[in-house]
Amino acid sequence: MKSRELLNEVRQKGIRPKKALGQNFLIDDRVVERIVSCAQLDPSSWVLEVGGGHGALSLALAESCGRLVVVEKDPLLYRHLVDLLGRYPHVEVVEADVLDLDLKTLLPEGAVVVSNLPYSISSPFMFKLWDEAKRVDRFVLMFQKEVAERITASSGTKAYGVLSVLFSLVFSVKVLFSVSKNAFWPRPEVDSTVLYGVRERVLEDNLAKVLKRILNAGFPYRRKKIYKALSFSIPEINWKEVLEKAGVDADLRPDALTPQQWLAVAQYYKNLLNRG
Secondary structure: OOHHHHHHHHHHOOOOOOHHHOOOEEOOHHHHHHHHHHHOOOOOOEEEEEOOOOOHHHHHHHOOOOEEEEEEOOHHHHHHHHHHHOOOOOEEEEEOOHHHOOHHHHOOOOEEEEEEOOHHHHHHHHHHHHHOHHHEEEEEEEEEHHHHHHHHOOOOOOOOOHHHHHHHHHEEEEEEEEEOHHHEEOOOOOOEEEEEEEEOOOOOHHHHHHHHHHHHHHHHHOOOOHHHHHHHHOOOOOHHHHHHHOOOOOOOOHHHOOHHHHHHHHHHHHHHHHHO
16 A cells, blocks of 8 residues: 555545654655665564554555554554554554553564654664664664764764763664655654664673763863863763773864773773772
8 A cells, every 4th residue: 555545545534644643654655665665575574563544555555565563652643553553463463652661572583673763753763772682683763864864973073972872882884875855744844864774793781871971071061171071960970081091082072082092981981989
């Protein structure tokens, strides 16, 4: 079934996209086909889709993988997806806010995440996804352009931030293609970008926690010197000494540190905590 046919079906059911949930239905079949093709699925693939919407991408995924779990928060769309996908025994539709779910219980190791993410949850979902990175083999995800820019940004740029560092250290992420705002209904105000990520490493749990802590401590003060920024949030540490031992100039700004420099600081700080 084509995406516009699915759109007409949900309209006939009285279902309308909810702006509060960041819902914009993808109505360009060529984009759907490219997303599924880039995911490189086969009968052994276990796929998670977040925000099934009217089901255009869900149907294409169901035809291409061995197991599909679709998480949909909207109760009306959930019932629509259950009806639409009921003929596929390997598909499960879950009515839930994915941000409330424990992804450890949802994702097996080697999972593939493929979604046109609802705009309202894209950043918080990516933090959850990163926390369970060891379970994710790869992802193909569509974001508003500015969110994609934050994930892929390099140090020293305006878009560079916590997500940029986290995903650079664990995944190899690249831009696949841009998607015009005209590919959606209702039409959003900005274009979108599809990203492809492959996991390349797994950080030890304690190191990952320390890394997130110092990133969240440093980046809110991105105009300050890094030792001052970290001292505001974690004052009990001599950050000049830690940065020096980690081989990082304490006078740099937080957004000037490369991901590898942030990781070096986190590693030294973790070792310091272990000794303490």
